[in-house]
Structure formats: structure tokens, C-alpha cells
Amino acid sequence: MSTFEGDGPIAGPGSPEFDTATRTFNLAAPAAPAAAVTATTVAEVRAAVEHAAARGLRVRAHTTGHAAATFGPMDDALLVRTELGGGVEVDAEAKTARLPAGTRWGAVVEATTPHGLVSAHGTSPTVGVVGYLLRGGVSFYGRLFGMATNTIRAIELVTADGAHRRVDAESDPDLFWALRGGGGGFGVVTAVEIALFPVTSVITGAAFWRAEHAAEIVARWHAWTATAPEAASTSLRLMNLPPLPGRPEAISSGPVVCLDGAIVDGGSPSAREVYADLLDPLRSVADPVLDTWRETTPDAVPSTHMDPPNPVLSMGDHLLVDGFDAQGVAEFLRVAGPGSPLLAAELRQLGGALAVPDPAGGVLNHVSAQFMYQCVGSAIDPPTLAASRERAAMIRSTLAPWDTGRTIPGFVGSHDQPQGHLDTAQIEAVDRVRARIDPDGLFRGDITPNATKL
Numbered sequence: 001m002s003t004f005e006g007d008g009p010i011a012g013p014g015s016p017e018f019d020t021a022t023r024t025f026n027l028a029a030p031a032a033p034a035a036a037v038t039a040t041t042v043a044e045v046r047a048a049v050e051h052a053a054a055r056g057l058r059v060r061a062h063t064t065g066h067a068a069a070t071f072g073p074m075d076d077a078l079l080v081r082t083e084l085g086g087g088v089e090v091d092a093e094a095k096t097a098r099l100p101a102g103t104r105w106g107a108v109v110e111a112t113t114p115h116g117l118v119s120a121h122g123t124s125p126t127v128g129v130v131g132y133l134l135r136g137g138v139s140f141y142g143r144l145f146g147m148a149t150n151t152i153r154a155i156e157l158v159t160a161d162g163a164h165r166r167v168d169a170e171s172d173p174d175l176f177w178a179l180r181g182g183g184g185g186f187g188v189v190t191a192v193e194i195a196l197f198p199v200t201s202v203i204t205g206a207a208f209w210r211a212e213h214a215a216e217i218v219a220r221w222h223a224w225t226a227t228a229p230e231a232a233s234t235s236l237r238l239m240n241l242p243p244l245p246g247r248p249e250a251i252s253s254g255p256v257v258c259l260d261g262a263i264v265d266g267g268s269p270s271a272r273e274v275y276a277d278l279l280d281p282l283r284s285v286a287d288p289v290l291d292t293w294r295e296t297t298p299d300a301v302p303s304t305h306m307d308p309p310n311p312v313l314s315m316g317d318h319l320l321v322d323g324f325d326a327q328g329v330a331e332f333l334r335v336a337g338p339g340s341p342l343l344a345a346e347l348r349q350l351g352g353a354l355a356v357p358d359p360a361g362g363v364l365n366h367v368s369a370q371f372m373y374q375c376v377g378s379a380i381d382p383p384t385l386a387a388s389r390e391r392a393a394m395i396r397s398t399l400a401p402w403d404t405g406r407t408i409p410g411f412v413g414s415h416d417q418p419q420g421h422l423d424t425a426q427i428e429a430v431d432r433v434r435a436r437i438d439p440d441g442l443f444r445g446d447i448t449p450n451a452t453k454l
């Protein structure tokens with residue numbers, strides 16, 4: 001039943017509208033606000049903000065709930081789920097696209113590919129553009145094009161005063177800077193404009209080997225990463241996947257090691273040369289049990305990582321590691337390899353353009369670590385969740401010698417995990433912008449931990 005009769009689509013717990021507006025991709029992290037609304041227009045977003053302000057509620061925003069485990073309590077808030085219409089608009093000549101909040105990356109890829117353009121999207125087509133872009137965004141094109149958040153050209157949002165603003169480098173440089181990686185708490189984003197890049201051909205795919213080959217595969221990949229060209233972005237995962245309808249038996253009948261990623265064509269050395277340099281030594285260790293690597297068009301990239309298309313019950317953890325040497329690799333294999341109850345433990349190669357500060361970017365405009373580590377475990381029942389958490393804690397303590405203490409907010413697994421994407425001076429500068437834009441703290445609950453001096 002709606003506890004907010006007369007307020008249009010704004011709904012309280014117990015109503016179908018509330019259930020729709022609070023739906024999260026991570027089913028292990030249900031959202032429990034005081035009230036919720038699915039906003040499909042800017043007018044509805046403004047009405048929601050005014051409604052909350054008039055009733056002493058705070059405002060929270062989400063799109064897909066992929067990051068629901070990081071939300072934190074919202075029992076004093078109205079949760080706005082953004083599903084704004086209009087679709088992806090591509091300006092092929094300007095190489096830009098306007099994405100209404102609610103757009104998933106799959107729709108962006110579908111719209112840009114016919115123009116021979118790509119966005120700096122992540123591995124999953126179901127992730128929302130707003131959370132991904134505001135929280136950094138590490139793409140399989142990242143080592144070539146940099147952090148996805150740097151590709152933002154303008155952000156449209158409704159702020160605490162109810163105004164609908166279009167913020168860019170000219171109109172409000174400080175807010176534009178703080179929005180890009182500053183940790184939220186500025187308003188409800190209604191659309192984003194991004195830069196696109198000309199790419200018509202890629203080599204992409206995933207190769208899986210049985211875990212008995214993991215030590216050799218990981219060692220060879222690790223050596224390759226030391227001199228890998230920027231055109232290639234790759235990920236190495238130790239995986240332990242249960243059988244599921246549609247999942248190949250070859251990768252769900254025991255632990256496997258997976259190497260996937262994308263190589264952009266058009267540079268020197270050629271994509272084919274990079275591909276041979278990367279994959280030939282790995283294939284000579286053993287035949288993969290499944291191998292989807294091929295030369296294709298960019299619309300194939302979002303299916304490469306095989307992220308789950310449907311909501312899941314999951315937990316995760318994340319660190320940025322540096323100076324990760326042979327000993328680090330051996331330790332990683334020891335705690336995250338066969339015997340681990342986790343679904344996946346990943347090392348994603350950073351470096352290249354991801355490590356280059358972008359003077360035109362936001363507060364989080366580069367990452368200087370060598371690898372992004374993250375793990376994903378099942379939270380299907382309490383004992384499985386406990387086992388996943390225990391193993392994640394073991395990996396965290398084992399990787400401590402290489403832990404930079406820094407994080408990328410998009411990969412942080414839960415609200416209470418250590419975060420470190422901003423330093424103290426950055427936090428204070430972002431807080432000053434927040435105090436100007438939201439003096440009464442209407443959006444305070446939406447701030448990512450480590451992004452405020454609260």
C-alpha cells in the first residue's frame with residue numbers, strides 16, 4: 001500500500017510501485033528506503049526532490065542497483081530510481097552521445113557501433129551509465145582511452161534547490177570536477193553526455209584452462225603485462241562456477257583460470273601481433289577448454305566477460321595492488337586458486353592511459369596502481385555467504401604487502417569496506433562544492449564512503 005497517497009508514483013513499502021523502484025541487481029542487498037519512486041521524466045525527478053524536502057526526507061538515487069551492497073542505510077530517505085526516456089542520442093560527427101539516466105551500457109553499444117564509434121563501457125551490458133561513469137569506470141578500452149569518467153562532457157542533474165542544471169567545464173567547472181569521481185551527494189543525475197572513439201574492429205574473447213594450469217598461465221600473463229601495449233586491456237580470473245542453464249559445462253565442472261579482454265585494432269604493433277604475443281604462449285601451456293577469442297566488431301565486447309545478465313545474490317571485495325611480483329602471484333594463486341569457495345577472483349591490468357592524470361578530468365581522473373583486484377562470492381544462503389566472506393578476508397590479508405590502500409569506487413564490494421579513492425585534500429575540496437550545492441545535506445546519504453569529511 002502506498003503511504004504517500006496523492007503524490008503520483010511516489011510509493012511506500014508494500015506497494016508494487018515501491019518494489020519496482022527499489023529493485024536491485026544484487027538481491028543480497030535489498031534497498032529499504034522510507035519511500036521510493038521510479039522517475040521517467042525530469043519533472044518527476046523534480047517532484048520527488050521537492051516531495052522529500054517538504055517532508056524532511058533525504059534523497060537517494062540509483063538506476064540498476066548493481067552497487068546496492070554499497071548503499072548504506074536509507075530509512076530516512078526517498079529513493080529515486082532513474083529510468084528517463086528518450087534513448088541514446090549519438091552525434092556521429094562530434095563523436096559524442098547523450099545518455100538519459102537509466103540507460104544501460106548495452107543500449108549505448110548498440111547505438112554507437114553502426115557509426116564506427118565506441119564508448120568507454122565496462123564488461124557488463126546491464127550496468128547503468130550513471131553509477132559506472134560517476135564512480136570511475138574501468139573499461140576493456142581503458143588502457144587506451146583512460147578512465148571512463150574522463151569521457152564525460154556534460155552532466156544534467158536536479159539539485160537540492162529543485163533546479164535542473166546542465167553542468168560542464170564552462171558552466172560550473174568546480175561542480176563538474178567534483179561530480180566526476182567525487183562520491184555522489186550532489187543531486188539526481190538525469191542525463192550524461194560522453195565522448196566516443198572511432199573503433200571498428202577489435203580482437204576480443206575469453207580463454208579458459210583447467211585450474212591445474214593456473215600457475216603457468218598466470219605467470220606468463222603476468223610477465224606479458226609488464227610490456228603490454230595500451231591497445232590491449234585484459235583480465236585474469238580464477239573461477240569456480242556452478243553449473244547453470246546456458247553455461248558451458250567446460251567451465252562449470254571444476255575450477256578454471258580465464259584470460260579475457262579486448263585488443264583495439266589500428267595501432268602499431270597491430271592487434272593481430274599483440275594477440276599472438278599474448279595468446280600463443282598461453283595456448284602452448286595447454287589447450288583451453290573453451291576459447292572465444294576472435295577478430296570481430298566492437299558490439300561483441302560486452303559479452304566477452306560473461307557477466308551475469310540476471311540479478312544475483314552476491315558479495316565482493318576489492319583492492320588496488322602495486323609492485324605485484326612473482327611472490328604476489330604465487331600468494332594470490334595459493335589463497336584464490338582451487339579450494340576457494342569464491343566464484344571468481346580477478347586481477348585486471350591497469351596502467352596505460354588509466355594511469356595518466358587528465359587535467360580536464362574530474363577529481364578521480366586516473367589510477368596509478370598496477371592491478372585492480374576484486375572477488376565475487378555467492379551469497380545464496382548464510383553458510384555460503386560466510387564461507388565467501390571468510391575467503392575474501394583471507395585474500396585481503398594475504399595481499400596486504402601489495403595493497404596500495406587505494407580503491408576505485410565502482411569496484412568496492414560493500415558499504416563497510418575500506419575505501420581510499422580520494423586523498424584528504426581532494427575530500428575537503430569536494431566537500432566545499434557539496435556544501436555550496438547542497439547546503440542542507442538533502443543528498444548526504446548518497447555520498448560514497450571516503451568521499452566526505454563527515
Ligand SMILES: Cc1cc2nc3c(=O)[nH]c(=O)nc-3n(C[C@H](O)[C@H](O)[C@H](O)COP(=O)(O)OP(=O)(O)OC[C@H]3O[C@@H](n4cnc5c(N)ncnc54)[C@H](O)[C@@H]3O)c2cc1C
Nearest residue numbers: 061062063064065066067082122123128131132137138189
Ligand atoms: C556484473 C558487474 C560488472 C561490472 N563491470 C564493471 C567494469 O567492467 N568496470 C567498472 O568500472 N565497473 C564495473 N562494475 C561496477 C559498476 O560500475 C558499479 O557497480 C556502478 O556503480 C553501477 O552503476 P549503476 O548505476 O548500474 O548502479 P546503481 O547501483 O544503480 O548506482 C550506484 C550508485 O551510483 C549513483 N547513481 C546511480 N544512478 C544515479 C542517478 N541517476 N543520479 C545520481 N546518482 C546515481 C548512486 O550514488 C548509486 O548509489 C560492474 C558491476 C557489476 C555488478
